[in-house]
Amino acid sequence: MEETSPRRPDDRPVIELRGATASLGARPVLRGVDLTVHAGEVVALLGANGSGKSTAVRSVIGQVPLTGGDLTLFGTPLRRFKQWHRVGYVPQRTTAAGGVPATVREIVSSGRLARSRFGPPRRADREAVHHALELVGMADRAKDSAAALSGGQHQRVLIARALAVEPELLIMDEPMAGVDLASxxxxxxxxREQVARGTTVLLVLHELGPLEPLIDRAVVLRDGCVVHDGPPPEAVGQHALPGHDHVHPHADDTAPATLGTGLLS
Structure with a gap:
């Protein structure tokens, strides 16, 4: 069932979850998840709603405490990990300013706080913010209020904020949800540019869409358990219905034919 990318002898995992369990209230959500992400990999977490995808990534950044198992980031146990400037995080879609009046540039600049001391932005900060805005096509809106943005533009700003950190590890939770095709x-x-620079990426996705060519590996969760780790499985269920207009991956010809059955439905 499991297929994993080859590991280089000197390669310490960027993320390593072993036997991870977690609960939301009294409800168990993760039930012994194993997940390893190596430097430079782009890994997609797939699964139906409620499968534990978002809880898994939130546990990686410490927002959801594990009730069991082990987690290391860049080879360091989470409880001792302090180098958060190495990590960029894009949460599930929300308004970029969170109701606080702010310009696009101010929101993206807040992503530099993990790298910068308090005080006026340095030249490196300004350049990183501008580059991040250019990457997401929002440089021309830098002075605009976030309140004037569309939903897709809000998402671009949130991603620019994470990119402004210049992260070694980028974690994104449903970055394409509710976003128009152009965005x-x-x-x-x-x-694509981040991946070319060697950034390690962990994505929670419902569908691969335009990101499909970038994905090295898919980890599929069902009921809080890993049921597949390898090539993205073929979409089934509602995603295979006529009229469903998103781009989907197809399982590798060498993968067992049963891999896709029921995984994403």
Missing amino acids: QEVLAGAL
């Missing part, structure tokens, strides 16, 4: 293509291009 999806822009965001795929921005991610």
Whole structure:
């Protein structure tokens, strides 16, 4: 069932979850998840709603405490990990300013706080913010209020904020959800550049869409358990219905034919 990318002898995992369990309230959500992501990999977490995808990534950044198992980031146990400037995080779609009056540039600049000391932005900060805005096609809106943005533009700003950190590890939770196709293509291009620079990426996705060519490996969750780790499985269920207009991956010809059955439905 499991197929994993070959590991280089000197390669410490960027993310390593072993036997991870977690609960939301009294409800168990993760039930012994194993997940390893190596430097430079682009890994997609797939699965139906409620399968544990978002909980898994939120546990990686410490927002959801594990009730069991082990987690390391860049070879360091989470409880001792302090180098958060190495990590960029894009949460599930929300308004970029969170109701606080702010310009696009101010929101993206806040992503530099993990790298910068308090005080006026340095030249490196300004350049990183501008580059991040250019990557997501929002440089011309830098002075605009976030309140004037569309949903897709809000998402671009959130991604630019994460990119401004210049992260070694980029974690994105449903970055394409509710975003129009034009914005999806822009965001795929921005991610393509990050991958070319060697950024490690962990994505929660419902569908691969324009990101499909970038994905090295898919990890599919069902009921809080890993049921597939390898090539993205073929979409089934509602995703295979006529009229469903998203781009989907297809399983590798060498993968067992049963891999796709029921995984994403």
